[in-house]
Amino acid sequence: MSKALEAKNINKYFRKPTEFHVLKDISFGIDHGEFVSIMGKSGCGKSTLLYILSTMDTDYEGELYINDELLTNKTPDELSMIRNEKIGFVFQFHYLLSEFTVLENVMLPAKKLGKKSHEEIEHDAMSKLKLLGIEDQALKLSSRISGGQKQRVAIARALINNPMIIMGDEPTGNLDSKNAENVFDIFKSLTEDQGLSLLVVTHDNDFAERTDRIITMGDGRIIS
Amino acid sequence: MKLGVILSISKTHLLSRKKQTAVAALGVTFGIGAYVIMMSFMTGLNGLLDGLVLNRTPHVRLYNEMEPSAVQPVEKSAEFNEHKQLVRSVKPKQSQERIHNALAIIAFLKKQKNVRGVTPVVRSQGFYLAGSTRLGASLQGVDVMKEVEFYNLDDYIVQGKAEDLATNDNAIILGKGAADLLSISVGDIVQVSNPTGDIFPLKVVAFYQSGLADIDKVQSYVNIKTAQRLRGESVHFITDINVKLNRMEDAPEVAKDLEKLFDIKAVTVQEANAQFETGSFIRNLISYAVSVTLLIVAGFGIYNILNMLIYEKMNDIAILKATGFSGKDVRMIFLSQAILIGLLGGLLGLLLGYGVSLLISHVPFDTEALPTIKTYPINFDPMFYIIGIVFALISTFLAGYLPSRKAQNIDPVEIIRGQ
Numbered sequence A: 001m002s003k004a005l006e007a008k009n010i011n012k013y014f015r016k017p018t019e020f021h022v023l024k025d026i027s028f029g030i031d032h033g034e035f036v037s038i039m040g041k042s043g044c045g046k047s048t049l050l051y052i053l054s055t056m057d058t059d060y061e062g063e064l065y066i067n068d069e070l071l072t073n074k075t076p077d078e079l080s081m082i083r084n085e086k087i088g089f090v091f092q093f094h095y096l097l098s099e100f101t102v103l104e105n106v107m108l109p110a111k112k113l114g115k116k117s118h119e120e121i122e123h124d125a126m127s128k129l130k131l132l133g134i135e136d137q138a139l140k141l142s143s144r145i146s147g148g149q150k151q152r153v154a155i156a157r158a159l160i161n162n163p164m165i166i167m168g169d170e171p172t173g174n175l176d177s178k179n180a181e182n183v184f185d186i187f188k189s190l191t192e193d194q195g196l197s198l199l200v201v202t203h204d205n206d207f208a209e210r211t212d213r214i215i216t217m218g219d220g221r222i223i224s
Numbered sequence B: 001m002k003l004g005v006i007l008s009i010s011k012t013h014l015l016s017r018k019k020q021t022a023v024a025a026l027g028v029t030f031g032i033g034a035y036v037i038m039m040s041f042m043t044g045l046n047g048l049l050d051g052l053v054l055n056r057t058p059h060v061r062l063y064n065e066m067e068p069s070a071v072q073p074v075e076k077s078a079e080f081n082e083h084k085q086l087v088r089s090v091k092p093k094q095s096q097e098r099i100h101n102a103l104a105i106i107a108f109l110k111k112q113k114n115v116r117g118v119t120p121v122v123r124s125q126g127f128y129l130a131g132s133t134r135l136g137a138s139l140q141g142v143d144v145m146k147e148v149e150f151y152n153l154d155d156y157i158v159q160g161k162a163e164d165l166a167t168n169d170n171a172i173i174l175g176k177g178a179a180d181l182l183s184i185s186v187g188d189i190v191q192v193s194n195p196t197g198d199i200f201p202l203k204v205v206a207f208y209q210s211g212l213a214d215i216d217k218v219q220s221y222v223n224i225k226t227a228q229r230l231r232g233e234s235v236h237f238i239t240d241i242n243v244k245l246n247r248m249e250d251a252p253e254v255a256k257d258l259e260k261l262f263d264i265k266a267v268t269v270q271e272a273n274a275q276f277e278t279g280s281f282i283r284n285l286i287s288y289a290v291s292v293t294l295l296i297v298a299g300f301g302i303y304n305i306l307n308m309l310i311y312e313k314m315n316d317i318a319i320l321k322a323t324g325f326s327g328k329d330v331r332m333i334f335l336s337q338a339i340l341i342g343l344l345g346g347l348l349g350l351l352l353g354y355g356v357s358l359l360i361s362h363v364p365f366d367t368e369a370l371p372t373i374k375t376y377p378i379n380f381d382p383m384f385y386i387i388g389i390v391f392a393l394i395s396t397f398l399a400g401y402l403p404s405r406k407a408q409n410i411d412p413v414e415i416i417r418g419q
């Protein structure tokens, strides 16, 4: 059966300052349209795993598939293209280009992809911003909006190329409960309406409880 | 499309720190501006100085030199071969000043591909007569139209017209120095005598000023026929053949060939004016050294600013990479900023260079040497502008190369983790 994302026997070591086996034999898969959360104690390796799954970190052992395509050992340029087209990211800290407007930030990955005209991209970007309720901030510089707003801009940016899977490292980490709720609802509807897969690291029990499946990690292993 | 995105990102980076961008670009502007100004001015000056002598000098001059025989009679005798020979007070051999078979040589030279012009000359000594005083004169019998064409005689005419000599066999172009001594003005008649005392009244059609006072006092130009008459010789009598080549550099080789071929003395422009080459070379060297130094300083400025920018922009780089921009894209973003700075600064530099050159070219410059020059000589050769902009782009490319490679290799995970 086709999987949106699959990890097979992933091992990762940090060699500095001392050899440290962070991820131990991680294997799991995510179906299309599945909403999965990862939980676990601080320092157990969640972020480290997410960097590998998102293809940014290539220094690991094991195999990684997205949409049944083996990504391990692909060149950095090929991985960039896959990230651009198939994977959306939301990080705990709002990562926006501060000298660009909110709208430009959202548009950039689509411009890099280069499949649509400028007008279409702008239209798409506006509709993503509307989805997250911040279309009125579109023309502001991204350094001039609040933390919660930034977080939602980052989510809109992750959605712009209609990726297969969105990964989030505590994406609701600095949102108030009302906004966190809002983001959860958006995620939920994306999985249900568009068949998007979601993999979210969270410390929020309520949030995790409402996802399709919880992967619990401990000491570099999947516990359940 | 993709390049468009990259350029729009680098444009935003540049515009959001206008001050730094301006400082970096101004560095290039001064470097390139200085280069253009120095080269325009220096080569303009070189051209002027070269013109002073080189343009007036034939590339190869053929003539018969009076010199002692290389082999003295005593050396030919077998009887004294064993002995040490000492010959004192060797005198030059009696020989003809005229070039033997000059017309055939001229015809031969005119057929050569690398020859631009051949002009026969008849040199003649004589005197300018002013009442009872006699002033030494050195008359050059020339084809005046060719002198104008090949040796820019026009540039040294301060009064009258050189062309008037062509139509008049009883005319003379007098040196300004001699004219002053003789208190003669254009249109007057000057009495010229040859060494044997025959007097020829010649009409002064023009004055020339070479810039070398001693020459202006004695040298003057007449028609070939006039000079031949002065010497009492026939139309076959030619003392010098001046050759102008297409390329001055060919002169030594051509001279060597001609010496062998016609058994004649051939002097090249290089032998005649060795010091000018050195002067031009050193002036060019100085111009390049100064501009390269300025550009290196500008290059370090750009290198510094880009390094700082990349350090500041670590987060942006991580985001761009996380959202699918490749290392090459990121590198292009920063390299294109360097090149944009180079292009902007370079173009401004060309403008600055052109402006200042234009200004200098209007500054009065009075020189005895070149009476037709009234302002500083500036060489507006487009080549300097092309080299200038290429120079600017290359140096900013080099300055941007290392920083942008650093940006390419930044690991986004490290940056994101570092938060």
Ligand SMILES: Nc1ncnc2c1ncn2[C@@H]1O[C@H](COP(=O)(O)OP(=O)(O)OP(=O)(O)O)[C@@H](O)[C@H]1O
Binding pocket: A014, A016, A017, A020, A022, A041, A042, A043, A044, A045, A046, A047, A048, A049, B417
């Ligand atoms: N660059 C590194 N070099 C060495 N060890 C590292 C490095 N980065 C992280 N670690 C270690 O790897 C382990 C896993 O880190 P990771 O950031 O994945 O934890 P996490 O599960 O995301 O924690 P948190 O919930 O606090 O974000 C930690 O023990 C950490 O000390």
Ligand SMILES: [Mg+2]
Binding pocket: A046, A047, A048, A169
């Ligand atoms: Mg973490």
